[in-house]
Amino acid sequence: MRAEILRNMLRAAGVLAGFAVFGALLVAVTWESTEERIAANERAYLLRTLADVLPAGAYDNAVHEDAVTVTDRALLGTVAPVTVYRARLRNAPVAAVLTPVAPDGYSGAIRLLVGIRVDGTVSGVRVLSHRETPGLGDKIEIERDDWILGFDGRSLDDPPRQRWAVKRDDGVFDQFTGATITARAVVSAVRNALIYFEAHRDELFAAPSGASGLPAPAQAPAQSPVQAEEKE
Amino acid sequence: MNPRVAEVVRTGLWTNNPGLVQLLGLCPLLAVSTSLVNGLGLGIATTLVLVASNLTVSMIREFVRPEIRIPVFVLVIASFVTAVELAMNAWFHELFRVLGIFIPLIVTNCAIIGRAEAFASREPPGLAALDGLSMGLGFTAVLVTLGAARELIGQGTLFAGAHMMFGERAWALEMQFTDGGFLLALLPPGAFLGLGLMVAAKNYLDARRERRRRTPLAAARPAGEAA
Numbered sequence: 001m002r003a004e005i006l007r008n009m010l011r012a013a014g015v016l017a018g019f020a021v022f023g024a025l026l027v028a029v030t031w032e033s034t035e036e037r038i039a040a041n042e043r044a045y046l047l048r049t050l051a052d053v054l055p056a057g058a059y060d061n062a063v064h065e066d067a068v069t070v071t072d073r074a075l076l077g078t079v080a081p082v083t084v085y086r087a088r089l090r091n092a093p094v095a096a097v098l099t100p101v102a103p104d105g106y107s108g109a110i111r112l113l114v115g116i117r118v119d120g121t122v123s124g125v126r127v128l129s130h131r132e133t134p135g136l137g138d139k140i141e142i143e144r145d146d147w148i149l150g151f152d153g154r155s156l157d158d159p160p161r162q163r164w165a166v167k168r169d170d171g172v173f174d175q176f177t178g179a180t181i182t183a184r185a186v187v188s189a190v191r192n193a194l195i196y197f198e199a200h201r202d203e204l205f206a207a208p209s210g211a212s213g214l215p216a217p218a219q220a221p222a223q224s225p226v227q228a229e230e231k232e
Numbered sequence: 233m234n235p236r237v238a239e240v241v242r243t244g245l246w247t248n249n250p251g252l253v254q255l256l257g258l259c260p261l262l263a264v265s266t267s268l269v270n271g272l273g274l275g276i277a278t279t280l281v282l283v284a285s286n287l288t289v290s291m292i293r294e295f296v297r298p299e300i301r302i303p304v305f306v307l308v309i310a311s312f313v314t315a316v317e318l319a320m321n322a323w324f325h326e327l328f329r330v331l332g333i334f335i336p337l338i339v340t341n342c343a344i345i346g347r348a349e350a351f352a353s354r355e356p357p358g359l360a361a362l363d364g365l366s367m368g369l370g371f372t373a374v375l376v377t378l379g380a381a382r383e384l385i386g387q388g389t390l391f392a393g394a395h396m397m398f399g400e401r402a403w404a405l406e407m408q409f410t411d412g413g414f415l416l417a418l419l420p421p422g423a424f425l426g427l428g429l430m431v432a433a434k435n436y437l438d439a440r441r442e443r444r445r446r447t448p449l450a451a452a453r454p455a456g457e458a459a
Contacts, residue, residue, distance in 0.1 A: 012300045019304050023311030030315040034322035041325040131333065143330070 050097055053115030053124030059087035059094045069212040075196040077101035077189055093118045093205040102189035106181045107131040114193040121155040125190055137182035156194050164191040244366025251374030252434045256343035260334045262423035269393045271379030273327045277316050278338055279368025284312045286352040286364030293353045305348045313339040326396040378426050386418035
């Protein structure tokens with residue numbers, strides 16, 4: 001009796017394991033045969049999106065190849081290295097595109113592209129990927145709403161730092177009904193990217209392409225006042 | 233020809249349509265049907281998963297013990313959904329971006345596990361695959377109709393974004409009828425209203441046919457499958 005129960009259990013477990021292997025194989029094979037195409041798609045998409053956040057026609061280099069990676073958990077939202085693309089005109093810096101992460105979205109991290117002109121004004125912001133609620137939080141996508149264009153031309157002085165927030169938090173940026181957290185996450189990520197850029201601008205443009213980390217990084221302020229405020 | 237073939241097709245497309253009668257998979261149905269192309273994309277993806285999962289479930293129905301049937305079904309469906317998601321990401325990248333979270337969410341579409349459990353686990357593979365196909369097409373038809381109606385009323389276009397699916401030549405397909413439209417149709421209430429009207433229209437058509445058939449023939453109507 002006991003032996004039979006045991007045998008049945010083992011058989012069931014075996015069948016289940018078999019299907020787990022079958023599923024894993026199916027996914028692995030598909031992954032293997034699509035990986036390259038997906039990577040190419042992502043790259044093409046990146047190129048188009050980079051062009052969207054940079055001032056049109058103001059640069060002449062291959063932006064997607066002129067990149068460095070930097071790490072700053074507090075300001076760029078992730079412990080992972082973040083890529084910064086540099087746009088130049090006849091070798092003079094024009095703008096940089098940072099790819100920070102807003103770690104505090106409603107359902108996880110929101111990956112952003114933030115284009116910043118060398119004078120510190122925003123040339124454009126786009127969302128690379130997110131998992132926000134469809135129909136509410138996805139208004140951060142340019143395809144669905146032009147909210148994200150509200151950052152264009154802004155800088156750390158316009159509006160002043162403490163008003164870089166959604167309206168509910170006494171800031172100047174609209175939030176969406178039902179998705180304040182999403183808007184809040186994006187606004188603070190853009191502001192932090194600006195703060196990072198302000199502190200590291202010259203090293204960012206000076207670093208050789210492909211470098212990871214900045215040469216002789218000027219000691220970044222351990223925590224900017226705005227950051228500290230937010231932690232409360 | 234097996235008389236059940238016609239019955240299976242009719243069941244999926246009309247009498248037991250997953251969108252209009254079973255009312256399954258409403259979450260993606262309502263959220264994605266903002267345009268014809270979106271509806272078509274999700275409909276095709278769902279159909280692929282339905283056919284593949286029905287076929288597999290039917291082939292393994294003999295040796296999967298009842299106690300582990302559901303976990304096995306879930307495993308099979310989840311694997312197929314992931315494969316479809318990767319394939320869409322590779323070949324229909326833009327559409328994949330638009331549909332976003334709703335592709336992986338196909339796994340939670342009750343229509344799929346419902347068909348696996350109610351039909352595929354007791355019928356031969358051929359019929360099960362056909363059932364998956366007709367259920368999928370029935371679902372797609374609802375998605376496309378609702379998507380077209382909402383797109384037309386809400387933004388005055390048809391086939392907007394067709395290039396995402398059919399390549400650059402399909403720009404020609406994109407039609408603009410009016411400038412802008414009645415925004416409500418694109419918002420969530422528009423989805424509920426639209427689907428409600430479609431269900432009502434189907435019931436009306438059925439009732440009318442029933443009335444016309446109320447002749448001596450009515451008694452000869454075969455007892456329908458208890459769905």
